[in-house]
Each structure stands twice: as structure tokens, then as C-alpha cells.
Amino acid sequence: xxxxxxxxxxxxxxxxxxxxxxxxxxxxxxxxxxxxxxxxxxxxxxxxxxxxxxxxxxxxxxxxxxxxxxxxxxxxxxxxxxxxxxxxxxxxxxxxxxxxxxxxxxxxxxxxxxxxxxxxxxxxxxxxxxxxxxxxxxxxxxxxxxxxxxxxxxxxxxxxxxxxxxxxxxxxxxxxxxxxxxxxxxxxxxxxxxxxxxxxxxxxxxxxxxxxxxxxxxxxxxxxxxxxxxxxxxxxxxxxxxxxxxxxxxxxxxxxxxxxxxxxxxxxxxxxxxxxxxxxxxxxxxxxxxxxxxxxxxxxxxxxxxxxxxxxxxxxxxxxxxxxxxxxxxxxxxxxxxxxxxxxxxxxxxxxxxxxxxxxxxxxxxxxxxxxxxxxxxxxxxxxxxxxxxxxxxxxxxxxxxxxxxxxxxxxxxxxxxxxxxxxxxxxxxxxxxxxxxxxxxxxxxxxxxxxxxxxxxxxxxxxxxxxxxxxxxxxxxxxxxxxxxxxxxxxxxxxxxxxxxxxxxx
Numbered sequence: 314x315x316x317x318x319x320x321x322x323x324x325x326x327x328x329x330x331x332x333x334x335x336x337x338x339x340x341x342x343x344x345x346x347x348x349x350x351x352x353x354x355x356x357x358x359x360x361x362x363x364x365x366x367x368x369x370x371x372x373x374x375x376x377x378x379x380x381x382x383x384x385x386x387x388x389x390x391x392x393x394x395x396x397x398x399x400x401x402x403x404x405x406x407x408x409x410x411x412x413x414x415x416x417x418x419x420x421x422x423x424x425x426x427x428x429x430x431x432x433x434x435x436x437x438x439x440x441x442x443x444x445x446x447x448x449x450x451x452x453x454x455x456x457x458x459x460x461x462x463x464x465x466x467x468x469x470x471x472x473x474x475x476x477x478x479x480x481x482x483x484x485x486x487x488x489x490x491x492x493x494x495x496x497x498x499x500x501x502x503x504x505x506x507x508x509x510x511x512x513x514x515x516x517x518x519x520x521x522x523x524x525x526x527x528x529x530x531x532x533x534x535x536x537x538x539x540x541x542x543x544x545x546x547x548x549x550x551x552x553x554x555x556x557x558x559x560x561x562x563x564x565x566x567x568x569x570x571x572x573x574x575x576x577x578x579x580x581x582x583x584x585x586x587x588x589x590x591x592x593x594x595x596x597x598x599x600x601x602x603x604x605x606x607x608x609x610x611x612x613x614x615x616x617x618x619x620x621x622x623x624x625x626x627x628x629x630x631x632x633x634x635x636x637x638x639x640x641x642x643x644x645x646x647x648x649x650x651x652x653x654x655x656x657x658x659x660x661x662x663x664x665x666x667x668x669x670x671x672x673x674x675x676x677x678x679x680x681x682x683x684x685x686x687x688x689x690x691x692x693x694x695x696x697x698x699x700x701x702x703x704x705x706x707x708x709x710x711x712x713x714x715x716x717x718x719x720x721x722x723x724x725x726x727x728x729x730x731x732x733x734x735x736x737x738x739x740x741x742x743x744x745x746x747x748x749x750x751x752x753x754x755x756x757x758x759x760x761x762x763x764x765x766x767x768x769x770x771x772x773x774x775x776x777x778x779x780x781x782x783x784x785x786x787x788x789x790x791x792x793x794x795x796x797x798x799x800x801x802x803x804x805x806x807x808x809x810x811x812x813x814x815x816x817x818x819x820x
Contacts, residue, residue: 338356338358338359338360339358339359339360339361339448339505340355340356340357340358340359341357341359341374341398341399341425341428341430341432342354342355342356342357342425343444343447343448344374344401344415344432344440344444345413345415345421345425345432346447347443347444347446347447347448348415348434348440348443348444349415349421351421353421353422353423353424353425354423354424355424355425357398357399357425357428358372359372359373359374359398359399360372360373361373361374361502361505361506362374362375362376362401362441362501362502362505363375363376363392363397363502364376364377364378364385364498364502366385366388366389366391366392366395369391369392369393369395369396369397370395370396370397371396371397371398372396372398373392373396373397373398374397374398374399374400374401374432375388375389375392375393375397375399375400375401376400376401376437376438376441377389377400377401377402377403377437378437378438378498379437385437386402386404386406389402389406389408389431390406390408393408393410393429397429398428398429398430399428399429399430399431399432400429400431400432401432401434401437401440401441402431402432402433402434402437403433403434403435403436403437403440405433406431408431410429410430410431411426411427411430411431412430412431412433413425413426413430413431413432413433414433415432415433415434415440416433416434416435417435438497438498441498441501441502442497442501442527442531444501444505445500445501445502445504445505445531445532446501446504446530446531446532448504448505448507449461449504449507449531449532449533452507452510453533456511458511459510459511459512459513460511460512460513460535460536460655461512461513461515461532461533461534461535461536462477462481462512462513462514462515462534462535462536462537462538462651462655463515463517463528463529463532463534463536463537463538463563463566464477464514464515464516464517464537464538464540464647465516465517465518465519465525465537465538465539465540465560465563466538466539466540466541466542466560466578466584467540467541467542467543467556467560467694467696468540468541468543468694468696468697469540469541469640469643469644469647469697470495470516470517470518470540471493471495471516471691472641472644473516473538473540473644473647473648474489474490474514474515474516475489476644476645476647476648476665476666477514477538477647477648477651477652478514479648479665479666479668480648480649480651480652480657480661480662480665480666481512481514481651481652481655481657481665482665482668483652483657483661483662483664483665483668484655484656484657484661485510485511485512485655486509486510486511486512487510487511487512487513487514488503488506488507488510488512488513488514489503489513489514489515490503490514490515490516491503494516495515495516495517495518496518496520496524496528497520497524497527497528500515500517500528500531500532501531503515503532504531504532512655513532515528515532515534517529517534517563519556519559519560519562521559522555522558522559523559523562524559524562525559525560525562525563525566526562526565526566529562529563529566530566533566533568534563534566534567535567535568535572535573535574536567536573536574536575536576536651536654536655537563537564537566537567537573537574537575537576537591537593538576538647538650538651539560539563539564539575539576539577539578539584539587540578540584540643540647541578541580541581541583541584541643541696542556542557542560542581542583542584543694543695543696553583557583557586557587560587561587561590564577564587564590564591564593565590565591567591567592567593568592568593569592569593570592570593570594571594572593573591573592573593573594574593574594574595574596574654575587575588575591575593575594575595575596576596576597576598576647576650576651576654577595577596577597577598578597578598578599578643579597579598579599579601579603579604579605579607580599580600580601580604580643585597596650596653596654598643598646598647598649598650599643599646600642600643602624605625605650606623606624606625606646606649606650606653607623607624607646608621608622608623608624608642608645608646609621609622609624610622611639611642613638613639613707613708614633617635618633618634618635618636618637619633619634619636619637619638619639619641619642620632620633620634621642623645623646623649625649625653630659630663632645632663632666634666634667635667637677637687637704637708638700638701638703638704638707639700639703639704639707640697640700640703640704645666648662648665648666649662649666652665678806678810679810679813679814680786680790680792680809680810680812680813681782681783681786681809681812681813682786682787682788682790682813683788683789684786684787684788684789684790684791684792684813685790685791685792686791686792686794686806686809686810687701687704687705687708687791687792687793687794688794688803688806689701689793689794689795690794690795690796690797690798690802690803690805690806691798692797692798693717693718693719693720693721693795693796693797693802694720694723694730695720695723695726695730695731695733695734697795698717698720698734698795698796699733699734699737701793701795702715702734702737702738702741702742702793702795703737703741704793705741705742705791705793706740706741708791711789711790711791712743712744712787712789712790712791713741713742713743713744713790713791713793714742714743714744714745714746714782714786714790714791714792714793715738715741715742715744715745715746715793715795716746716747716748716778716782716792716793716794716795716796716802716805717734717738717745717746717747717748717752717755717793717795717796718747718748718749718752718775718795718796718797718800718801718802719748719749719750719751719752719796719797719799719800720734720751720796720797721797721799721800727751728754731751731752731754731755731758732754732755732757732758733758734755734758735754735755735756735757735758735759735761735762736758736759736762738755738759738764739758739759739760739762739763739764740762742759742764742768743768744768744769744770744785745759745764745768745769745770746770746771746772746778746781746782747769747770747771747772747778748771748772748773748774748775748777748778748796748800748801748802748805749773749800750773752771752772752796753771756769756770756771774801775800775801775802775804775805776801776804776808778805779804779805779808779809780808782805782809783808783809783812786809792809794806794809
């Protein structure tokens with residue numbers, strides 16, 4: 314995900330918000346109205362903004378953003394030659410295209426020049442955010458029944474977002490954040506895709522304190538979901554208190570009850586501490602009877618999924634879902650909670666849980682020698698890795714191989730977090746393979762936890778680990794591969810899959 318290198322995140326609102334119905338289609342004229350408050354003639358339609366020139370094409374507006382390692386202005390000409398209708402820029406480029414200057418004090422033409430063209434602003438990101446804020450305002454003003462659901466937390470945001478959107482889609486036309494569009498760039502891009510939707514489900518990340526407050530200013534949530542709080546991004550935040558405060562910006566942004574609803578995890582005391590920080594109605598979920606919505610009698614069904622009872626008020630519902638691991642119960646509870654808050658019937662909620670593929674990030678794929686690979690290589694934190702190990706324990710009766718890599722951005726929790734994983738790995742795995750310098754902490758703690766040293770192997774690189782696994786994996790083994798793509802854990806899965814398919818030179 315492209316991330317802005319500068320620290321400033323705040324929107325600059327330099328023009329009044331106009332109360333009018335949203336246009337059926339996004340236009341370049343809208344951008345001028347949103348950024349300068351000036352209405353001009355014409356309807357130069359565009360479909361969506363993009364910030365990757367490789368995605369540029371007819372009907373799109375390319376936003377030239379400055380990142381840590383690259384500057385989007387270097388790709389403006391490429392984007393326009395690929396058919397982009399316009400580019401949003403914040404510096405002079407000297408390209409042979411018409412320029413409409415939207416900076417304060419500049420003269421705005423009565424109609425736009427022929428496309429492709431450049432829209433010049435002071436700051437391309439702030440302009441993108443302001444346009445999204447205005448577009449979202451118009452979308453909400455057009456229909457008072459429209460609502461935004463914001464989701465945050467240290468773990469489980471994306472799976473929750475996907476399942477919540479699926480449930481709400483049983484009744485409402487629903488827009489959701491795509492890819493990892495969950496920050497000060499991705500949320501504006503998502504919001505500018507709102508059309509005749511009735512619900513928007515937005516994953517809101519916390520990269521730095523104040524970011525969720527910013528995102529809630531662009532797309533004001535009515536329902537806010539907090540998954541759990543863990544020492545993820547602790548290196549940047551500094552303390553767990555700072556992480557809690559940053560995540561609480563979501564519930565603080567909610568409108569007062571009854572319109573605002575905070576959906577909180579009753580099993581996480583850090584999340585529950587947010588109850589006093591919101592004027593919204595609080596709706597809790599968890600695995601205990603004190604929660605408003607709770608689950609019990611959880612039964613793992615192997616690769617077929619899980620079965621459990623959901624309780625709400627004086628009713629109970631038996632649910633069987635094709636989702637893996639006990640931690641998926643919390644994901645399902647969040648989706649059920651939002652469905653109920655947003656007025657769905659139980660038939661609609663349960664139908665949404667079963668619709669499509671519910672296992673969203675962890676995939677079971679074929680490995681070498683008729684083994685099974687559990688691919689969970691999107692990202693890793695101590696809670697999510699321990700949950701994956703629990704899943705390995707629940708699913709498998711034969712030999713369990715845990716392949717675990719470095720977990721990043723844990724700050725002063727780094728050693729403890731890796732040792733916690735090592736303790737659980739010792740109790741679950743038949744063979745432990747670690748990757749990276751921090752992975753050796755996992756291995757060391759597993760041996761200290763009485764795992765036989767000959768069953769613990771450490772490597773510096775993913776390729777070395779994959780080569781070793783190709784030699785030792787046997788028929789019937791189940792291999793959990795868990796870790797961040799930043800340390801190449803996904804390459805292990807690719808190499809093992811290629812070997813399973815008989816790929817040339819796979820060893």
C-alpha cells in the first residue's frame with residue numbers, strides 16, 4: 314500500500330460544504346467545486362482516482378503522491394499516455410497538457426479545457442482527502458438512511474470487514490474497502506467510489522496517532538467495530554496506552570445514541586475501556602454470558618469449519634460455518650452484531666455468514682508428498698500467530714509442522730511476543746521451522762519449553778527453509794506457514810506448491 318512519507322495527515326478544509334444531492338457520476342468539475350467552492354459548466358466524467366500509474370486508463374484521474382521511495386509526479390506522463398483523463402498534481406511538471414490551477418487566488422475557468430489535463434493544487438493528498446470528504450457528505454445528505462461502518466483494531470480488521478460487508482449485502486447495496494485501502498490514501502479513494510450504495514464498510518488502520526480521527530473526518534462512521542488491542546505497531550506508537558488511545562478515536566467519532574453504535578469486544582479489557590469514551594450506544598460481543606451477543610459450545614470440524622451456538626437476548630442459534638479456528642468465532646460475532654445493529658433479520662445475518670467463501674486469509678492448499686499447507690502469510694503478530702497455532706492443533710491429528718517467521722514492529726514487546734509464540738509452538742508442533750533473526754527467539758523458547766532440539770530448525774531466509782521442507786515433508790503432514798510477506802514467508806508457500814505440482818527445479 315502506498316503511504317505518504319510526510320507526517321501531516323490533517324485535511325485542510327478551505328471551502329464551504331454545499332448541501333446538494335451527489336452526482337450520478339464522478340466528474341472533474343466536482344473536484345473543482347469541492348476544492349475551490351466554484352461551480353463550473355460541463356460534466357467531464359471519471360470513474361475513480363488511482364495512485365498507481367500501472368492502473369491508469371480511460372476515465373480515471375491519476376493522483377500524483379509523494380511516497381517514501383518514489384514520487385508519483387514521475388509517472389504523470391505515463392498515466393496520461395495510458396488514457397487517464399486527468400492528473401492531480403502539486404508541482405510544475407512542464408508537460409504539454411493544459412493546466413487548471415486550483416491553488417488559492419488562482420482564476421478558475423468557466424469550462425474545462427480539453428482532456429487530458431492537469432489539476433494543480435498545493436498538496437495532492439490533502440486535495441484528494443477534501444474531495445472525498447465532500448463527496449461523502451453529499452452521499453449522506455442525499456439519503457438519511459445511509460450509514461458508514463468503521464472497523465479498527467490490532468488484529469482481524471480485514472476478515473471482519475469482508476464478513477460484515479457480506480452480511481450487510483444480504484439487504485443493502487454495500488461498498489467496502491478493497492485491498493489494503495485502509496489509511497489516509499486508501500479511504501479517500503474508496504469513498505470516491507460511493508454511488509447509490511446504502512452502506513459503506515471501511516477498514517480504518519492506525520499508522521500514527523490521529524490517523525483514525527482523520528479517516529473518521531473523511532467518512533464519519535455511524536457504527537464502529539473494535540476487534541482487539543495487541544502490541545502491533547508498538548514500535549511506532551511507543552506504549553500500549555498510546556495504541557488504545559489511537560484506536561479509541563473511532564468510538565470517539567461516533568454520533569450519540571441511538572444513531573451511533575460502538576461494537577466492542579467484551580473479551581478484551583483494553584477494548585472495553587473505550588466504553589466511557591463514546592456517546593454512542595455500546596453493543597458488546599464475546600464468549601461470555603455478560604456480553605450482549607455471545608457464543609459457546611464451540612466445536613472444531615477440521616477443514617470443514619466450526620460449529621457453535623450464538624446467543625442473543627433470550628434466543629439461541631446453532632451456526633456451522635466454513636471458517637477455520639476458534640478465533641473465527643469472534644469474526645462471526647462481529648458480523649452478526651453489525652447485522653443486528655443495522656436492522657437485518659436473523660435469516661439475513663445467517664445467510665450472509667454462509668454466502669461465498671468465508672475463510673478470507675488462511676487457505677488450505679496442496680503441498681509436496683500429498684501434504685497440506687495452511688497458508689497464513691499475509692501478516693503476523695503474536696496474537697494472530699498463536700491463533701494460527703491453535704488452529705493447527707484443532708485441525709490436525711497427524712504430524713504438525715509450524716513454519717514461523719519474524720514478527721515486525723513490536724517495539725519493546727518484540728522479545729516477549731516471540732517467546733510467547735515459542736511457548737505455544739512447543740505445545741502444538743511436531744516440527745518447528747523458523748525464519749529470520751527474530752524467528753530464532755521463537756525457536757529458543759520452544760526448546761526451553763521442552764520441545765526436542767532435533768525438532769527445531771532455524772534458517773536465515775525463506776528459500777533455505779523451503780529447501781529444507783521439501784526434503785523432510787512426508788505424506789499426511791500439515792504445514793502451517795505463518796508470517797509477514799516482508800520476510801518472504803509467502804515464497805515458502807509458492808516453492809512448496811510448485812514442488813507439489815512437479816514444477817521444474819522446485820528443489
